[in-house]
Amino acid sequence: MPHTLAEKILLAHCDAEDVSPGEIVMVRCDVVMTNDISGPMAFRAMEKMGATKVFDPAKVVVVPDHFIPAKDTRSAELQKLLREWSEAQGVAYYEQGRGGIEHTVLVEEGWVVPGSVIAGGDSHTCTYGALGAFGTGLGSTDIAACLAAGTFWQAVPGTILVEFTGEKARFVTGKDLILAVIAEIGVAGGTNMALEFVGPGAEALSIDERLAVANMAVEAGSETGFFPADDVVAEYLNGRSERPWAAERSDPDADFAGTVRVDLDALPPLVALPHSPGNVVPLADAAGRKIDQVYIGNCSNGTMTDLRQAAEMLRGRTVHARTRAIIVPASQRVYREALAEGLLDLFVEAGALVSMPTCGACFGGSGGVLAPGENAITTTNRNFRGRMGSSEAGVHLANAWVAAAAAVAGEIVDPAELAGAA
Amino acid sequence: MSLQGRAIVIAQDDVDTDVLYPGAYLNITDVAQMTQYLFEGLDPSLRDELGGDTALVVGSNFGAGSSREHVPQAMAASGIRFLVGKSFARIFYRNCINLGLPAVISPEAVDAVLPGSTVRLDLDASTVAVDGGTFPMMSVPAFMREMFAVGGLVPWVRGQLDDIDATTRVG
Numbered sequence: 101m102p103h104t105l106a107e108k109i110l111l112a113h114c115d116a117e118d119v120s121p122g123e124i125v126m127v128r129c130d131v132v133m134t135n136d137i138s139g140p141m142a143f144r145a146m147e148k149m150g151a152t153k154v155f156d157p158a159k160v161v162v163v164p165d166h167f168i169p170a171k172d173t174r175s176a177e178l179q180k181l182l183r184e185w186s187e188a189q190g191v192a193y194y195e196q197g198r199g200g201i202e203h204t205v206l207v208e209e210g211w212v213v214p215g216s217v218i219a220g221g222d223s224h225t226c227t228y229g230a231l232g233a234f235g236t237g238l239g240s241t242d243i244a245a246c247l248a249a250g251t252f253w254q255a256v257p258g259t260i261l262v263e264f265t266g267e268k269a270r271f272v273t274g275k276d277l278i279l280a281v282i283a284e285i286g287v288a289g290g291t292n293m294a295l296e297f298v299g300p301g302a303e304a305l306s307i308d309e310r311l312a313v314a315n316m317a318v319e320a321g322s323e324t325g326f327f328p329a330d331d332v333v334a335e336y337l338n339g340r341s342e343r344p345w346a347a348e349r350s351d352p353d354a355d356f357a358g359t360v361r362v363d364l365d366a367l368p369p370l371v372a373l374p375h376s377p378g379n380v381v382p383l384a385d386a387a388g389r390k391i392d393q394v395y396i397g398n399c400s401n402g403t404m405t406d407l408r409q410a411a412e413m414l415r416g417r418t419v420h421a422r423t424r425a426i427i428v429p430a431s432q433r434v435y436r437e438a439l440a441e442g443l444l445d446l447f448v449e450a451g452a453l454v455s456m457p458t459c460g461a462c463f464g465g466s467g468g469v470l471a472p473g474e475n476a477i478t479t480t481n482r483n484f485r486g487r488m489g490s491s492e493a494g495v496h497l498a499n500a501w502v503a504a505a506a507a508v509a510g511e512i513v514d515p516a517e518l519a520g521a522a
Numbered sequence: 523m524s525l526q527g528r529a530i531v532i533a534q535d536d537v538d539t540d541v542l543y544p545g546a547y548l549n550i551t552d553v554a555q556m557t558q559y560l561f562e563g564l565d566p567s568l569r570d571e572l573g574g575d576t577a578l579v580v581g582s583n584f585g586a587g588s589s590r591e592h593v594p595q596a597m598a599a600s601g602i603r604f605l606v607g608k609s610f611a612r613i614f615y616r617n618c619i620n621l622g623l624p625a626v627i628s629p630e631a632v633d634a635v636l637p638g639s640t641v642r643l644d645l646d647a648s649t650v651a652v653d654g655g656t657f658p659m660m661s662v663p664a665f666m667r668e669m670f671a672v673g674g675l676v677p678w679v680r681g682q683l684d685d686i687d688a689t690t691r692v693g
Contacts, residue, residue: 124665137548141591144551149679167549175549223589223613239591239617245679253665287536288583291612321583321611376536463588464545482587484540486563491541 102351104259105328106294109234109348113217121258121292121357129159130216130343132246135202136164136178138221138239143185145244153189155250160191161211163202166459171466200431200457203227203399207311208433210341214329215348219246224399224481229314229326230307231333232347234294236324257294257323258357259350260285264301266365271515273409274309275401275479275499277301278316279370280362283380290322293357296350297327301364307336308405315400316481319377369502371477371512374494375485383502386512390422392474394507395488396500397428397455398462401479404437406500411443413504413515414450420510425452426468428460452507464489477506523646523670525624527577527603529639530568537564537580538587539614548590556596572600577641579632580607585614594618604643606631606650606659619666622674626650628659645670 103111107119114125132154134142139162146154154160162182170176179196186193199205203224206212214232218225221243228235242252262281281295295317297310305313310327317325327333329347337345350356371386373379396402396410407429419425427447429435435457438444444454453468461468462480469489470476476488476495483495496512505515541563543556550556561568578597584607585593594617597605604624618625624643631650634657635641642651643659645667650657662670672678 124663138589138591140551141595145676148676150683151679172549178549178551221589223587237589237613239589239594239613239620241591241620241675242616245620245675248679249682255663287586288609288611291583291609318587318613321586323612378536463548464540465548469546482538482540484538484587486544487540489546491563 102354104350104354104356105296105326105348106234106257106259109215109217110254110256112215119256121256123256124253125256126251127217127254129219129246129250129252131211131218132160132243133202133206133218133225134162134221134243135166136168136182137166138243139182140178141240142221142243142247145241146247149244149248151248154191154247157190159250160189160247161206162186162191163194163199163205164196165200165202166463167465168196168458169456198432200434201399201402201459203315204402204430204434207231208431210337210343213337213341213343213345214333215345216343219243219252223318224315226317226322226324227311227315227399229317229324230310232326232329234324234326237318255292257292259296260290260293261356261359262295262297263299263359263361264297264364265299265361266301266363267304268301268364268367271369271501272364272367273499273501274305274312276367276370277362278313279372279380279497280367281360282316282320282378284360284362285320287319287376287378288321290317290320293322295320295322295325297325302327303330306405307332308403311403312400316377319481369499371502372483372497374483374496377482377497383514386496387514389496389512390475391477391506391511392423393468393470393476394423394425394503395428395461395468395476395478395480396503397430397460398480399430400481401500402428402430402434404434406479407434407438407443409500410504411446413501413508413518414452415446417450417508419451419507423507423510425507426455426461427452428455429457431457461488463487477503477512479503524642524644525603526640526642527575529577529579529635529637529641530571531579531635531637532564533581535582536586537584539585539590539593540587542585542593543590543596548592550592553595553599556592557600560596560600574601576602578602578605579635579641580605581632582608584610586611589613591617594621594623598623606641606643608632619669620675622670624670626659626662628657631657631659
């Protein structure tokens, strides 16, 4: 019987003889991840379940990243709890200064391989689909069950094939591809579905760009989203992960719930206007909007690829007088690499702030929250009302070229204009 | 199993968990404290309507976005006994089920509700009664019914782990 890739992965991780969409199965986790927000609540629920030890310490990883460095004593207490719990349980723990944003860290450190199932106490766990994994975001009680028993319940999702054709233009990135998909199917269009990203336009993407695409699958309401593994993934994992994996794809005659095609030849840079990731317009329609803050970072677009794009825009230029620019490398590795390449110096020279890796202001935690009436353009994944601070502020989502160009111009502008003016 | 509550209505679609419980308060782990920030980014005055058994009646794709379990935890602690919606976003829906907080889909019932309506959920009959009328709801899988019956994922997993312990001892 033909199967989708989502069905194949779940079938390999449950006791069912066969699976089809809608059936509820208990899925075995290869990795369970939690952080300083979902963790403490999960640990409490795990205790109430009567479990004193995690199901397998080698499969659990803890990354403090949301309120780091601790913004107040309450956050510090949570981080202390996380540290002590991790030590007592003997699980992997990435201390502040040795990790970064959880999803970036797990990918960089080789926890993620194609076909694996990763349960994470964060909605952007779907990021691991960049490497062909079934990463799924769960709440604290779900995570508690994963920690205690190594399994979570899952209704087998249908699959929407997302086919990227053509070649993207110079200032178009993975960010624009996923914004185009969300615009097409809507913020609830992926409900009960996995998104499978295929086609020549998908295969041509680097790992960094695939991370950006998979990361925002949840913004379409999807269970997860992934790229079938290929040579690009194999090369990335070579020397990075010892975990066994095999490249699998959906059977061509599998039963897909739908197909979405995005023609990259016709795709301009896009901007999601406040207050929804589905409120997507071509960049030209957003041009001219005054910007108070630019934020380049987060688990979708805080990679070297993004920082290099931002640097190209900021090289030899300065951040506009009315604008603040905050650059947040997604991990310590990214930070050091950017440092070695001279990018951080370039940002500082241009008048930008360079932050340590953190989830920071992306979710309104700390390090750049917005005042009423302010407008930001960010490379983050959510622009819900109040997401970055005041509910009277507006957040625009865009790629790093566009965000950095806005830092220079003080308003949303086509990066091609800036490049042309150089 | 049936539950009854007075309706609070959040009519708009795509209500995200950021407005239901803003990120700034995610470092709170005490549930009683969480209740002080429920609906903070949407309409804090909704909190004044809480108290007593409440049915939260919502539109489509309710609970989009973040996995923060603070939202349904604060809801349950505020007297919300169940939710009736046109549809729910995935992780929020899971979190409700896991806490033993029924979230059911009945667009007809949602359209019939007015603020203050008496709403009665009958899980066995698969109906939602609103004031005088009775409406069908999307069927709830057996697994979830079991979850509601035992009170959520915590007692459910505790039962499973006890069974494993018992088997191990016998073996």
